[in-house]
Amino acid sequence: MNTFNKLLRSIGASVLDFCSTIGRIVIFACSSISHIFRPPFYGKELFSQFMQIGFYSLPVVGLTALFTGAALALQIYSGGARFSAESVVPSIVAIGMVRELGPVLGGLMVAGRVSSSIAAELGTMRVTEQIDALVTLSTNPMKYLVAPRLLAATIAMPVLVAVGDTIGILGGYLVGTGRLGFNSNNYLKNTVDFMELGDVTSGLAKAAVFGFIIALMGCYHGYNSGRGAQGVGKATINAVVSASVMILAANYILTEAFF
Amino acid sequence: MIMVQNLHKRFTENTVLRGVNMQIEKGESMVIIGGSGTGKSVLLKCILGLEKPDNGKIFINGQDTTKLDRNLFLSSFGMLFQNAALFDSLTVWKNVAFRLLQGSNKMSEKQAKDIAVEKLRRVGLSPDVAEKYPAELSGGMQKRVGLARAIAANPGIIFFDEPTTGLDPIMSGVINELIREIVVEMGATAMTITHDMSSVRAIADKVIMLHDGLVQWSGVIGDLEKSQNPYLNQFLNGNAEGPIEAVR
Known part of the structure; x- marks a missing residue:
């Protein structure tokens, strides 16, 4: 009975802890969003973060998309050949990239790169009292550090994903025409003909949500980092893991919404 | 002028401040000493508004800090952090x-x-x-x-948190001298937290010793060495034996 009580208590404590963490994240997110719309605005910080999050993530997103598009073309060809549907390769590569793989894989790659970087930077600032210093210099850290990162990531991710989608389709095109024997013009025509505006907008909307999640998790865990190098390390891990899991969960919810 | 009345602060099970009272007059340089974990930094953070006290009041130039405009309140401060x-x-x-x-x-x-x-x-x-x-x-x-x-x-008020931590004795002397000169030159009110006694002697007009979340001793710098307070004497002489229990 005693062991059963202990087990129940432990489960209860974990559930309460989980709920309080969710509550803290929601409060943090609401506070951050409110700071995005209230002055003062830090334009230079926003631009700098846009470059850090968006521009410098282009290589990793581009390479991911290129190889994914190429592999996708091979897989669809291999599967389609079983029921004589090889011709669907261009359209399925395009739709698959734009609706699903571009935003999700791009989101996961950026989560690894950006969430960790934000969490480590803010965590180090917390540990070395730089966040306290901001407060004493009459600057709200939520406004100066968090709001620009959230806004920059939310704007940059759709741009990154749009570029990634294009490169992914290019990967499929290169394999399709170079290895699978598709005619170049026919491949491009099939790619464009079967694509709808909704495919593109749903993918970009997902990307914006994923961008918000990536920056939110990085900022939340970094801002509330524990003491010392271990605290910063833990914040970094938590940021990447929680951002990745939330991206996958949000992807399902958004796919249902756009279905 | 800074006035702290009956300040209490606890973090979950750990009570850090148990009713601190102190007053720093305008243009005065007050140094707060005490061992590690006695509540010096928490006291400073409460005054700066970085931590919210559980109980008690803080007045800056006669005004309750909880009722002051936060930006205006912070703009009257300067702060030197422990690691800059x-x-x-x-x-x-x-x-x-x-x-x-x-x-x-x-x-x-x-x-x-x-x-x-x-x-x-x-x-x-x-x-x-x-x-x-x-x-x-x-x-x-x-x-x-x-x-x-x-x-x-x-700023009219400057806070120094362990200004000589991590510095060699010569550089510590240089920083202490600079702090003293600048505070006098600006006519600023200064509050310094330290356990470096050379800083205390160089910077302080008045000294407060905190122990176990309470003010154990306060007085002007000239009275520091003459005091018979057992806590202060143990701290000044660096004795392991005495009323302050060393954590081994």
Whole structure:
């Protein structure tokens, strides 16, 4: 009975802890969003973060998309050949990239790169009292550090994903025409003909949500980092893991919404 | 003037401040001493508004800090952090001029840079340092930059948190001397937290000793060595035996 009580208590404590963490994240997110719309605005910080999050993530997103598009073309060809549907390769590569793989894989790659970087930077600032210093210099850290990162990531991710989608389709095109024997013009025509505006907008909307999640998790865990190098390390891990899991969960919810 | 009345603060099971009372007159330099974990930094953070007290009141120039406009309240302060807390991503002059470049009354970059260079010169740093990044400076130079940042907006009240931590004795002496000179020159009210007795002797007009979240002794610097207070004597002499239990 005693062991059963202990087990129940432990489960209860974990559930309460989980709920309080969710509550803290929601409060943090609401506070951050409110700071995005209230002055003062830090334009230079926003631009700098846009470059850090968006521009410098282009290589990793581009390479991911290129190889994914190429592999996708091979897989669809291999599967389609079983029921004589090889011709669907261009359209399925395009739709698959734009609706699903571009935003999700791009989101996961950026989560690894950006969430960790934000969490480590803010965590180090917390540990070395730089966040306290901001407060004493009459600057709200939520406004100066968090709001620009959230806004920059939310704007940059759709741009990154749009570029990634294009490169992914290019990967499929290169394999399709170079290895699978598709005619170049026919491949491009099939790619464009079967694509709808909704495919593109749903993918970009997902990307914006994923961008918000990536920056939110990085900022939340970094801002509330524990003491010392271990605290910063833990914040970094938590940021990447929680951002990745939330991206996958949000992807399902958004796919249902756009279905 | 800073007045603290019956200040209490606890973190979950750990009660850090148990009713601290103290007063710092305008233009006075008060040093707070005490062992590690006695509540010195928490007291400072409560005064700065970085921590919310559980109980008690803090008055700055007669006004309750909870009722003051936060930005106005903070703009009257300067603060030198224990490890300088310089912003890694900004150059030295932008660190010093940070406050001057924020807010509705912000200066032009040219004006702010001129002031930053002047303040850097005041703390003994050459203008060449202005374009460097904090990581390129030694610990002593970072402390000086932190000091320049603390005085950049000519605040009426300056806080120093362990200003000589991590510095060699010679550099500690230089920083102590600078703090003393600047505080006197600006006519500022100063509150310093330290357990470095050379800082106490160089900077203090008055001293408060905190132990176990309470003020154990307070008096003017001249009375420090004459005191018969057992806590203070143990601290000054660095004895392991006495009323203060050393954590082994």
